[in-house]
Amino acid sequence: MIIGVPKEIKDHETRVGLVPASATALVEAGHRVLIQSGAGKGSSLPDQDYAEAGADIVATASEVWERSDMVVKVKEPLPAEYVQFRPGLILATFLHLAPFKELTAKLLESKVSALAYETIREADGSLPLLTPMSEVAGRMSVQVGAQYLEKPNGGRGILLGGVPGVAPANVVILGGGVVGHNAAKIAWGLGAHVTIIDKNLTRLRELDDIYNGHVVTLASDYYTVRGALKQADLVIGAVLIPGAFAPRLVRRETISLMKPGSVIVDVAIDQGGCFETSKPTTHTDPVYYVDSVLHYCVTNMAAAVPHTSTFALNNATLPYLMELANKGLVDACKTHPAIAEGMNTYKGEVVYKAVADSQNRAYKPLSSLL
Numbered sequence: 001m002i003i004g005v006p007k008e009i010k011d012h013e014t015r016v017g018l019v020p021a022s023a024t025a026l027v028e029a030g031h032r033v034l035i036q037s038g039a040g041k042g043s044s045l046p047d048q049d050y051a052e053a054g055a056d057i058v059a060t061a062s063e064v065w066e067r068s069d070m071v072v073k074v075k076e077p078l079p080a081e082y083v084q085f086r087p088g089l090i091l092a093t094f095l096h097l098a099p100f101k102e103l104t105a106k107l108l109e110s111k112v113s114a115l116a117y118e119t120i121r122e123a124d125g126s127l128p129l130l131t132p133m134s135e136v137a138g139r140m141s142v143q144v145g146a147q148y149l150e151k152p153n154g155g156r157g158i159l160l161g162g163v164p165g166v167a168p169a170n171v172v173i174l175g176g177g178v179v180g181h182n183a184a185k186i187a188w189g190l191g192a193h194v195t196i197i198d199k200n201l202t203r204l205r206e207l208d209d210i211y212n213g214h215v216v217t218l219a220s221d222y223y224t225v226r227g228a229l230k231q232a233d234l235v236i237g238a239v240l241i242p243g244a245f246a247p248r249l250v251r252r253e254t255i256s257l258m259k260p261g262s263v264i265v266d267v268a269i270d271q272g273g274c275f276e277t278s279k280p281t282t283h284t285d286p287v288y289y290v291d292s293v294l295h296y297c298v299t300n301m302a303a304a305v306p307h308t309s310t311f312a313l314n315n316a317t318l319p320y321l322m323e324l325a326n327k328g329l330v331d332a333c334k335t336h337p338a339i340a341e342g343m344n345t346y347k348g349e350v351v352y353k354a355v356a357d358s359q360n361r362a363y364k365p366l367s368s369l370l
Helices: 020-028 047-052 061-067 079-084 101-110 130-149 178-189 201-210 222-231 267-271 306-327 329-335 337-342 353-358
Strands: 002-005 032-036 056-058 070-072 090-093 113-116 170-174 193-198 216-219 234-237 263-266 287-290 293-296 343-346
Touching: 002 061, 020 032, 020 047, 020 306, 032 047, 032 061, 047 056, 056 061, 061 079, 070 306, 079 101, 090 306, 101 343, 113 337, 130 178, 130 234, 130 263, 130 267, 130 293, 130 306, 170 178, 170 222, 178 193, 178 201, 178 234, 193 201, 193 222, 201 216, 216 222, 234 267, 263 267, 306 329, 306 337, 329 337, 337 343
Parallel strands: 002 032, 002 070, 032 056, 070 090, 090 113, 170 193, 170 234, 193 216, 234 263, 263 293
Antiparallel strands: 113 343, 287 293
């Protein structure tokens, strides 16, 4: 199989779909790897490293797309890339299709076989390709939030951990999954007062044990969320329904009750966000205010630390990409349910139910098309 890696074109997206070690593994397995010149530069991976790994360096993105059987990216294609779609092409990347009706339409129209990293789910319920980026984003959310709480950056002027004689910041985390746990780990480690809100009582018990009661855990409902946000200095949105729109846990009127200069970091923005006031932002223009509350809603947070993120992602993606390359798409889906679960579009049909439901589209089980 010919596997192609174009340079990412999303704003400040400096990650890359394959690292040189992954390219070597694929080449040694009998496949061919095409890398667009400069694709790895943002992650401190020069063309020479890829050439030494056995990959072919090509000049343009168009050449990568045209010559490849499978294109491996990090983020969803942008409109400028839609022209590259064609029947039978395998696209492997984070897609987050629920909010992107136009992209979904283009994938269906072009009959692209689209594998969404975020919906690959193993039998134990884990999301192995989403997990490393959730770990990065969760830890970054506190780092970013602490930065924007500083007065010169538009915040209240609060030091996250406080100092002796002065209370620490109140950090509220909506969601106790991978993002929420990693956010709590960093916030608590820095000395903040941390509250995690989740509807899953079993998960709250696990988190209570992990933090030995040093982190407050609350069962989620409207009044609990509302009360917690009134006291919060930093709120992190960390909820996820794989493939579907994130639930809007925080209503518009609740934002108006928050302290002026408090900060919201909505990690769920890739799936539409969990605040009614959330809208996607970029690294170039990352923040805006609603009722004097600073909102950070960058859709590719992990791109701010591309070296860490790229290697963390490749550690997780390579086994699945290798299986696709060795077996082909159909056999890989038939023999590995997690890969089948990752398919979002195939032969012009939506084959992931949460995406179909989010966009009011017809759904067809992948098994009926293979």
